[in-house]
Amino acid sequence: MNYADRVLIADLKRHVEKEVMLAGWLYRNRPSGKVQFLTLRDGSGLCQCVIEKGKIDDDLFDKIKHLGQESSLAITGTIREEQRSVGGYEMAVTSAEIISESKDYPITPKAHGIDFLMKNRHLHLRSQRQWNISRIRHTVVDSIRRFFNDDGFTLVDTPIFTTMAGEDASSLFEVDYFGEPLHLTQTGQLYLETAAMSLGKVYCFGPTFRAEKSKTRRHLTEFWMVEPEVAFAGLKELLELAENFVSFIAKNVLEKNRAQLEQVGANIELLEKIKPPFYRLTYSQAVDILTGPKTKDFMAKQLEEFHQQKKQIEERLSQLEKEQKGSIKQWKREKNAAEIIEIKADLSEVETKIENNPKHAQLAADFKWGKDLGGSDETIISMMHDKPVFVTHYPKEAKAFYMKTDRSDDRVVENFDMLAPEGFGEIIGGSVREDDYDVLVARAKDMGFKPEDYDWYLDLRKYGSVPHGGFGLGVERTVAWMASEKHIRQCIAFPRMMDKVYI
RNA sequence: UCCCCGAUAGCUCAAUUGGUAGAGCGAGCGGCUGUUAACCGCUAGGUCGUAGGUUCGAAUCCUACUCGGGGAGCCA
Numbered sequence A: 001m002n003y004a005d006r007v008l009i010a011d012l013k014r015h016v017e018k019e020v021m022l023a024g025w026l027y028r029n030r031p032s033g034k035v036q037f038l039t040l041r042d043g044s045g046l047c048q049c050v051i052e053k054g055k056i057d058d059d060l061f062d063k064i065k066h067l068g069q070e071s072s073l074a075i076t077g078t079i080r081e082e083q084r085s086v087g088g089y090e091m092a093v094t095s096a097e098i099i100s101e102s103k104d105y106p107i108t109p110k111a112h113g114i115d116f117l118m119k120n121r122h123l124h125l126r127s128q129r130q131w132n133i134s135r136i137r138h139t140v141v142d143s144i145r146r147f148f149n150d151d152g153f154t155l156v157d158t159p160i161f162t163t164m165a166g167e168d169a170s171s172l173f174e175v176d177y178f179g180e181p182l183h184l185t186q187t188g189q190l191y192l193e194t195a196a197m198s199l200g201k202v203y204c205f206g207p208t209f210r211a212e213k214s215k216t217r218r219h220l221t222e223f224w225m226v227e228p229e230v231a232f233a234g235l236k237e238l239l240e241l242a243e244n245f246v247s248f249i250a251k252n253v254l255e256k257n258r259a260q261l262e263q264v265g266a267n268i269e270l271l272e273k274i275k276p277p278f279y280r281l282t283y284s285q286a287v288d289i290l291t292g293p294k295t296k297d298f299m300a301k302q303l304e305e306f307h308q309q310k311k312q313i314e315e316r317l318s319q320l321e322k323e324q325k326g327s328i329k330q331w332k333r334e335k336n337a338a339e340i341i342e343i344k345a346d347l348s349e350v351e352t353k354i355e356n357n358p359k360h361a362q363l364a365a366d367f368k369w370g371k372d373l374g375g376s377d378e379t380i381i382s383m384m385h386d387k388p389v390f391v392t393h394y395p396k397e398a399k400a401f402y403m404k405t406d407r408s409d410d411r412v413v414e415n416f417d418m419l420a421p422e423g424f425g426e427i428i429g430g431s432v433r434e435d436d437y438d439v440l441v442a443r444a445k446d447m448g449f450k451p452e453d454y455d456w457y458l459d460l461r462k463y464g465s466v467p468h469g470g471f472g473l474g475v476e477r478t479v480a481w482m483a484s485e486k487h488i489r490q491c492i493a494f495p496r497m498m499d500k501v502y503i
Numbered sequence B: 001u002c003c004c005c006g007a008u009a010g011c012u013c014a015a016u017u018g019g020u021a022g023a024g025c026g027a028g029c030g031g032c033u034g035u036u037a038a039c040c041g042c043u044a045g046g047u048c049g050u051a052g053g054u055u056c057g058a059a060u061c062c063u064a065c066u067c068g069g070g071g072a073g074c075c076a
Helices: A009-015 A058-065 A114-119 A128-149 A189-199 A235-256 A258-264 A268-272 A283-291 A293-325 A330-365 A375-383 A437-446 A451-462 A475-483
Strands: A019-031 A035-041 A046-052 A072-081 A089-100 A174-177 A180-184 A201-209 A222-231 A279-282 A389-392 A415-420 A425-432 A468-474
Touching: A009 A019, A009 A046, A019 A046, A019 A058, A019 A089, A035 A058, A035 A072, A058 A089, A128 A201, A128 A222, A128 A235, A128 A258, A128 A475, A189 A201, A189 A222, A189 A451, A189 A468, A222 A235, A222 A475, A235 A258, A235 A268, A235 A389, A235 A415, A235 A425, A235 A468, A235 A475, A258 A268, A258 A475, A279 A283, A283 A293, A283 A330, A283 A375, A283 A389, A293 A330, A293 A375, A330 A375, A375 A389, A375 A415, A375 A425, A415 A475, A425 A475, A437 A451, A468 A475
Parallel strands: A046 A089, A279 A389
Antiparallel strands: A019 A035, A019 A072, A035 A046, A072 A089, A174 A180, A201 A222, A222 A468, A389 A415, A415 A425, A425 A468
16 A cells, blocks of 8 residues: 555545545544544544444454554545534545554543653643644744744844853753763853844744752753844833734744644633733832732632632532442442542642642732742732732842843843743743843853853954843743643653653 | 652552552443443452562562652753
8 A cells, every 4th residue: 555645634625525545553443333533643633434234244344443653554435524523524434454452552532640741741742732832943043043033033043052151050961072071051042142143033943951949840851942132122022022922922822723722621711812912010019019919819719719719629529429339320330430530630739729828828919029030929910910910120149140230220130031920930031131241241250150251252342242132932831832732741742851751 | 860759460550557469441242323541340460670688478678789750950
């Protein structure tokens, strides 16, 4: 057989009432006495293929009946519209070829724990949820490149082996470079600034490495980041660039991945709200909010909601357990058992929230001007908004030496974070860069850096310094936010986490 | 690094106050012409994470370790 003649499931609408060949993997098989319903996946989608006994060879019919999940096969038949079928089309099979049999595929259509799925990551990627997220990620990445390419930016690939220790050497991975210590890049920014002085508007896009010991759903040790850098730009221009950029990504994902968003249970209504302008707060305003009555009420109200949720879950749980003890139908018993497992996970999540709420409320109430905003503080701010929020003008002690001191208030720098709404937190961090040679040297010294280590970087301020700045956007966090996926490890094919790498 | 939770069949979970280890799914076989995580019957499948301790008796209690999950600091 010539597989080049096969048709993709995504294109079935163009082949209704025609006989075509599909090639893919057996996603599921529900055989009956004289009819079988095969769900085939081919990378472009799912299609139900119906085989009636007598329409194909009897031996083949029996063989397919015992075919394991994920066996590969090519199936030929006539396409028809069918409401009851996934995707709206199905195939009436006329012939089939088993390409390779699969036995005892570990990932069954039932529930699995995250550890098991991660250990089987190479197979887990075939699952529907992962497939959907992969498609969304692809659109996010494609939109990133498209946005900058169409807006006069030039791509500059910055090095992965870097000589610049940057802000904090402890969060960098050290590598032995022929006997010399070098580090894996944490940001392309310093290199990118030099490129911006050549090309004006530039961006880099690639993997980034951080040796932070962060064990949370928002951290990876290797993640993808895109960083634009613009010459002759101030904070206002950067904020506008960032909000247009993020809105463009959201618009494209909505356009191209609506079906995937629906399947993963994303909040489409919220995504549709992602349009400029985003909210803007200064750090000082954020601190006022955190320490003021608004946050206190907000947290108290939320705690009450959590308690309510907990009560509801517990009531449902005891009701289900009561049902399980009585005499009920077998199928009902199973359904309840599945719900009990699910509901117990929800319960422990709500309990964690209840436990954390007072701590976070306390942290917010005790917040002192001058500290960096903590994860929980950002979460609170972002939960109060239904659109992304920019927080600008952080105290300079909490920020990197290269950020430009605000000339109208020298306690703060001209930087910004963009927080995704509904508690997703930081997606973007950026700043205007200090362009005055003397101020920059003084700042570097204050922070304990030796200016001579930054010779080439300082040269940018010696030879025609201009106001400029940029930001970095985390790809996995963006995907997680848009796909409503809790953990960013699900948003990259092969995640690298603190002290854990599966394959 | 710190705090909380967990580890029982291939998978997801049960096992009342310490008393002979269970269910569903998955696998295998059979039945069923419209299934959507189908259903019905039968079969196989376990050194209860590891090591020690308490006890007449431990999956259950205690200690240590290993592994995993969640959270904190820091960040995209």
